Amino acid sequence: MxxxxxxxxxxxxxxxxxxxxxxxxxxxxxxxxxxxxxxxxxxxxxxxxxxxxxxxxxxxxxxxxxxxxxxxxxxxxxxxxxxxxxxxxxxxxxxxxxxxxxxxxxxxxxxxxxxxxxxxxxxxxxxxxxxxxxxxxxxxxxxxxxxxxxxxxxxxxxxxxxxxxxxxxxxxxxxxxxxxxATSGSNLSQINRAMHWIRDHYREPFDIGSVARIAGMSPSSFHRHFRSATMMSPLQYRTRLRLQDARRRLMQGRADAAEVAFAVGYESPSQFSRDYRRMFGHPPVRDVSRIRALSA
Structure with a gap:
């Protein structure tokens, strides 16, 4: 070896x-x-x-x-x-x-x-x-x-x-x-189908019932199997995708925090700031400034 x-x-x-x-x-x-x-x-x-x-x-x-x-x-x-x-x-x-x-x-x-x-x-x-x-x-x-x-x-x-x-x-x-x-009809392949849909539409509002139908499951079964596969709920999964996109946009420096919040699907900049701080430990502007300083 x-x-x-x-x-x-x-x-x-x-x-x-x-x-x-x-x-x-x-x-x-x-x-x-x-x-x-x-x-x-x-x-x-x-x-x-x-x-x-x-x-x-x-x-x-x-x-x-x-x-x-x-x-x-x-x-x-x-x-x-x-x-x-x-x-x-x-x-x-x-x-x-x-x-x-x-x-x-x-x-x-x-x-x-x-x-x-x-x-x-x-x-x-x-x-x-x-x-x-x-x-x-x-x-x-x-x-x-x-x-x-x-x-x-x-x-x-x-x-x-x-x-x-x-x-x-x-x-x-x-x-x-x-x-x-790789097995058609397995729980994981159904969850994977729903995950692809969320990945392509994470900027849009949606309810669990509509995504569960894409997976071909009941809402309760979908929620249970989704959490088992990803260790997070479908809405938490969407939030992480939104915040990852937001951090990339902020690092590019082409928009302020409020503009980025709306661009990734948030309706409230204050909710965006709360979610961002919860995930990354700092508010958006401070987090980006900290990363740039450490990188320099």
């Missing part, structure tokens, strides 16, 4: 000069930081991530996930999280890679996999979890990443390497959750 980690570290370092680089391999990104970062609000789509040097902390509501080169992280649905690189130096920068997970590819694989080859039961308590990295997972990852240096092989070999990686993930402790997002 250590030899594979070193090989991956060298390739990421060689091909990632900036903070984030989208590689020639579809869905594969490299990341690099030469110092610990400030907490940043991001929306994680379904993805598989490993760190080959350094460490990172990801926070989902009140759950904290710390991981490094000994672990991998999987997110099964779109989740608004706070991410922060916690270990990085100029001589030993934080280096990581993430691969987007396609529920359609998982569904195709499930058609060819015997059910007794996969673990059963919700071994992971939510749709984001950290698990120990294994040689069986690192092997296809290493071969997949080498395609960055052999782009002519991507059309033929990428589907094979992706399939093997997904198979290993399905065999692991997070296999149950991944199976659910």
């Amino acid at each position: 250590q030899e594979m980690i070193i090989r991956l570290r060298d390739m990421v370092a060689r091909h990632c000069a900036g903070s984030a680089v989208r590689t020639v391999v579809p869905g594969l990104m490299f990341f690099r930081e030469e110092a610990p970062t400030m907490p940043a609000e991001v929306l994680y789509d379904p993805r598989f991530c490993i760190i080959v040097q350094g460490a990172k902390q990801v926070v989902l509501c009140d759950r904290v996930f710390n991981y490094d080169a000994r672990n991998y992280l999987v997110t099964a649905v779109d989740l608004p999280v706070t991410g922060q690189v916690t270990l990085a130096t100029r001589d030993e920068p934080y280096l990581a890679l993430c691969l987007t997970l396609d529920p359609g590819q998982i569904a195709e694989l499930l058609l060819d996999v015997q059910d007794d080859e996969l673990k059963h039961g919700p071994l992971c308590p939510s749709c984001m979890s950290v698990s120990p990295l294994t040689a069986e997972i690192l092997d296809p990852v290493t071969r997949l990443v080498t395609l960055v240096e052999r782009p002519q092989d991507i059309p033929v070999l990428l589907p094979l390497f992706q399939r093997e990686l997904l198979y290993r993930l399905l065999q692991g402790p997070q296999g149950y959750v991944l199976r659910q997002i």
Whole structure:
């Protein structure tokens, strides 16, 4: 495993000069930081991530996930999280890679996999979890990443390497959750459908009943399954998306707090300020000034 980690570290370092680089391999990104970062609000789509040097902390509501080169992280649905690189130096920068997970590819694989080859039961308590990295997972990852240096092989070999990686993930402790997002009619696939709708319409007012109908559930069942998957209610999920968008807009400096509040869907600037302070610990203007000062 250590030899594979070193090989991956060298390739990421060689091909990632900036903070984030989208590689020639579809869905594969490299990341690099030469110092610990400030907490940043991001929306994680379904993805598989490993760190080959350094460490990172990801926070989902009140759950904290710390991981490094000994672990991998999987997110099964779109989740608004706070991410922060916690270990990085100029001589030993934080280096990581993430691969987007396609529920359609998982569904195709499930058609060819015997059910007794996969673990059963919700071994992971939510749709984001950290698990120990294994040689069986690192092997296809290493071969997949080498395609960055052999782009002519991507059309033929990428589907094979992706399939093997997904198979290993399905065999692991997070296999149950991944199976659910790829299974039509499962509770998680229904929740995922509603989450996509909220993500596209979070600036608009809506009631739980209308979104529950999109998921094909009763309001009470939808609320229960949504909270189980995301650790927040549907309205809290919408609020986090609004506030993440608001913080980005404020950092760009193109509008004041009231204008941003209306732009992300709030009807009351005072309610926006209260929600913003509750989530980020400071009122909007003070929070942005603090981040800029710390960054400088």
